Every structure is written in structure tokens, then in C-alpha cells.
Amino acid sequence: MKVTFHKGxxxxxEDVPDNSNLVVRAGVKKYPFPHLSYGCGMGQCxxxxxxxxxxxxxxxxxxxxxxxxxxxxxxxxxxxMCQLWLSxxxxxxxx
Amino acid sequence: xxxxxxxxxxxTALENAIKGRAATASPFSIAWANGTLSREQLCxxxxxxxxxxxxxxxxxxxxxxxxxxxYTEAKDFLLANMYEEEIGGDRHTDxxxxxxxxxxxxxxxxxxxxxxxxxxxxxxxxxxxxxMREDPIVAVAGLVVGLESQVxxxxxxxxxxxxxxxxxxxxxxxFFDLHIVSDEIHGERGYQIVLEHATTVELQQKCLKICExxxxxxxxxxxxxxxxxxxQRLAQAA
Numbered sequence: 001m002k003v004t005f006h007k008g009x010x011x012x013x014e015d016v017p018d019n020s021n022l023v024v025r026a027g028v029k030k031y032p033f034p035h036l037s038y039g040c041g042m043g044q045c046x047x048x049x050x051x052x053x054x055x056x057x058x059x060x061x062x063x064x065x066x067x068x069x070x071x072x073x074x075x076x077x078x079x080x081m082c083q084l085w086l087s088x089x090x091x092x093x094x095x
Numbered sequence: 096x097x098x099x100x101x102x103x104x105x106x107t108a109l110e111n112a113i114k115g116r117a118a119t120a121s122p123f124s125i126a127w128a129n130g131t132l133s134r135e136q137l138c139x140x141x142x143x144x145x146x147x148x149x150x151x152x153x154x155x156x157x158x159x160x161x162x163x164x165x166y167t168e169a170k171d172f173l174l175a176n177m178y179e180e181e182i183g184g185d186r187h188t189d190x191x192x193x194x195x196x197x198x199x200x201x202x203x204x205x206x207x208x209x210x211x212x213x214x215x216x217x218x219x220x221x222x223x224x225x226x227m228r229e230d231p232i233v234a235v236a237g238l239v240v241g242l243e244s245q246v247x248x249x250x251x252x253x254x255x256x257x258x259x260x261x262x263x264x265x266x267x268x269x270f271f272d273l274h275i276v277s278d279e280i281h282g283e284r285g286y287q288i289v290l291e292h293a294t295t296v297e298l299q300q301k302c303l304k305i306c307e308x309x310x311x312x313x314x315x316x317x318x319x320x321x322x323x324x325x326x327q328r329l330a331q332a333a
Contacts, residue, residue, distance in 0.1 A: 026288065027280030040184035041280065042273040065264045083275055 001086065006093040016086070023048050023082035035050070037094060041082050043069060048077045048081040056090035059084060096168050097300055098271055102290045107298055109240055109286065112303050116310035119249055121317035126325060127253040134198045137261075139324040141195035143215040145205045147316065149188045150219065151243075152177040157226035158234045169235070169255035169288045176239075190270035197267040214319035229305065232292045235285055236302035241309020244282025247275045 003022065004013040014031040016022075023041050026033040039045035043065030052059065056077055062070070066080045081092075100108060118124055123140070126132050132140075159173040180187050195205045204210055211219075225237045254271040257263045265272070293299045 021276060024276055024279045025284075026285040033216045040179065041276045042269075044184040051289070 002089045003086070004054075004089075004091040005032045005035055006086060006091070018087050019085050021085050030037055033049065035094075036081065038082060043080055043083050046070070046080065049073065049078050050081050050092040050094045051077045052090065053077070055088050058088040058090070059086075063069055097296055099294075099296050100299055105290055105293070106286060108303055109236070109289065109306055112306040113241060113245065113310040116307065116314050117248070118245055118310070118313045118317045119252060121314055121321065123317045123321035123325065124249060124253070126321065128256055130256045132325070135262070136324050136328075137198040138195060138200035138204075139200060139318075140320055141191060142200060142205050142207075142210040143320060144317075145188060145191055145195075146211040146215055147206060147218050147222070148191070150222070151187075151238075152180045154222045154226040154238055155180075158231050158238070161234075162231040164289075165212050166231075166292060169197065169231075169292065172288060173235075174186055179277055184273075185269075187270065187273070189218075194263070194267055194270050197263055212319055214316055215223075218316045221308075221312050225309075230298065230301065232289060232298060233301045233305050236289045236293070236307040237305035239281060239285030240289055241306040242313055243278050244285060245310070245313065246278035247282070248273050250275050273322065305307075 001016055001018055001020070002013060003016050003020075004011065012032065012035055016025060016031065022029050022032055022036055023038045025031065026036045027041065028040055036050070037047050039047035041048075043063075046069045049070060056079075059079065062074055062079065065081055066074065066083055069080060121129075123132075127137075127140075155173045155177050159170060159177070162170050162173065164170070192202050192205050194200065208216075220238045222238060222242075225234050231236065250271040254268055254275070257268045257271065258265075289302050
């Protein structure tokens with residue numbers, strides 16, 4: 001499964017195992033470390049919020065924490081990476 | 096005579112030290128995953144679990160103070176782990192108390208040390224002793240690899256039951272959800288630290304032994320919960 005990550009004008013892409021959580025991976029210093037910003041890992045701080053550019057429809061519906069933290073930004077395609085276990089190729093962007 | 100292992104061999108040996116003693120095998124964990132525990136028994140679990148995990152930042156604080164200054168990444172990991180336990184978001188023990196209250200007990204009962212079993216007191220004392228007295232790398236092996244790294248696999252089995260069988264809300268089971276993520280990170284970082292810094296045969300063997308003991312301690316703790324709160328109730332009902 002390929003994760004493509006846009007950050008600061010650069011594009012990074014690497015394969016990660018199925019059912020990966022990108023905050024867990026960054027936390028153990030694997031790709032998308034050091035590019036992905038994150039904080040609490042518990043869906044509160046919003047620092048891992050990323051806009052999904054490709055494959056948003058393959059993700060599960062936002063959970064209560066994402067609804068609470070992201071609000072209207074959900075409609076702009078943002079998701080909390082700490083709340084998602086990915087199983088499809090995906091393209092993301094973080095400011 | 097044991098020989099010095101490379102990272103791959105040592106990692107496998109650490110994982111094997113836990114296997115077979117993992118707390119998922121305890122009758123209390125199995126009953127939980129099967130949804131056969133009563134809410135009252137879940138209350139008793141929360142009243143005990145608080146006294147095991149509540150001081151986790153304290154345990155790590157002792158290890159932090161004794162970790163050699165040049166092991167910067169290991170020290171930073173311990174500090175970040177403490178921060179996340181206490182003030183990174185909601186205090187983790189507050190989330191445990193939220194679940195406990197949803198089960199039917201109170202904050203006062205949960206925080207009162209008189210409500211923990213002697214076995215829980217033993218586990219807590221073991222954690223303090225390891226943190227204060229063992230080589231800091233051995234302490235990371237015991238507390239983080241032996242204990243904390245088991246948490247995601249335990250909660251992955253238990254959390255769906257809490258929602259589906261008991262009808263707890265997402266907010267009430269947040270304690271479990273968050274640890275599936277946070278302890279996946281903590282456990283893996285713990286492995287990385289131990290693999291990097293246990294560079295002698297003696298240190299590797301001590302790490303393996305303490306992982307084995309840590310896993311035994313957690314299994315003992317959860318097995319005792321079954322004995323104290325499930326079996327005794329069944330005996331009384333008979």
C-alpha cells in the first residue's frame with residue numbers, strides 16, 4: 001500500500017504495510033516520519049490533521065473525535081491521521 | 096553459554112519471552128472478550144487497574160532520572176511517554192475513571208487504594224522496584240516491552256465487546272481506544288531502545304528475564320482479578 005505525502009512543496013512516497021496508522025508509524029520513526037506532524041495521538045490536538053487528496057472515499061466515516069476536532073474542515077477533506085488505520089493507497093497533504 | 100545476539104535475534108527472543116505468558120491468555124481477559132463479565136466486575140477491574148497504571152509516569156520518572164545522559168533519545172522517549180500519560184491530552188487516568196463511572200462505580204472508589212487487591216498491590220510494588228533498582232535499560236525492557244507493549248493486543252480484543260455487548264459509548268471507552276495507538280508507539284519505541292542499548296550478553300539476558308517476569312506479573316494480576324471477583328462470586332452463587 002503506497003502513501004504519498006505532500007508537505008512544504010515536496011512530495012514523498014513510500015509503501016507501508018496494510019492496516020497502518022501513520023501516527024503510530026511516525027511515532028516509531030518510520031515513514032512518514034519525519035514529515036508528518038502529530039501530537040497527542042488521541043484525537044484531541046488536531047496536529048496530525050491532513051487533507052486527503054486521493055482515496056478519501058475508501059476511508060471509513062469520520063468518528064466522533066474527528067467530528068469534534070475538525071468540524072467544518074471535514075467537508076474540505078481533512079482527516080485525523082491518528083484515528084485512521086489505512087488499507088488503500090492514499091495521497092495526503094499537510095500544511 | 097548464551098552469546099551476544101544481533102538485533103533480529105534479540106527482538107525475536109524478547110517477543111518469545113512474552114509469548115505464552117501474555118495477559119490475553121488470562122481467564123479474566125477471555126471472559127471480558129467474550130462479554131461474560133458483569134458491569135460490577137468491570138468496576139472492580141477499574142478500581143484495581145487505576146493503581147497499576149496510575150503511577151506509570153512515576154515509574155518512568157525514576158527510570159528517566161537514572162538513564163545515562165548520553166542516551167538522549169531514550170530519555171526523550173521516557174519524557175514524552177510521561178507527558179502523554181499526564182498532560183498531552185486528557186489525563187489517561189481520568190479516561191479510566193470515566194469508564195469506571197460508566198460501569199457504575201465512583202471516582203472516590205477508584206482512587207481509594209484500599210480497593211485494590213493484594214495482587215494488584217504486588218504488581219504496583221514490582222513496577223516501582225524495577226524502576227528504582229534495575230539498570231535503566233533493563234527497566235525499559237520490563238516496564239515498556241514486558242508490560243506496555245502488550246496493551247494494544249489486549250484492548251483490540253476487549254474494546255469491541257465493550258461497544259457491542261455492553262453498549263458503552265465511544266466517549267466512555269476512549270481509554271481503550273487511545274491506548275491502541277499510544278501503546279503501539281510506546282511498545283515499539285521500547286523495543287528500539289532495548290535493542291540499541293543492550294549491547295552485552297549479560298544485559299541482553301537480564302532484559303529477556305525481566306520481560307518474562309513482567310509478562311508473568313501482568314498475567315498474575317489479571318488471573319487474580321478472575322479469582323477475586325469472578326470465581327468467588329460464582330462460588331457464592333452456588
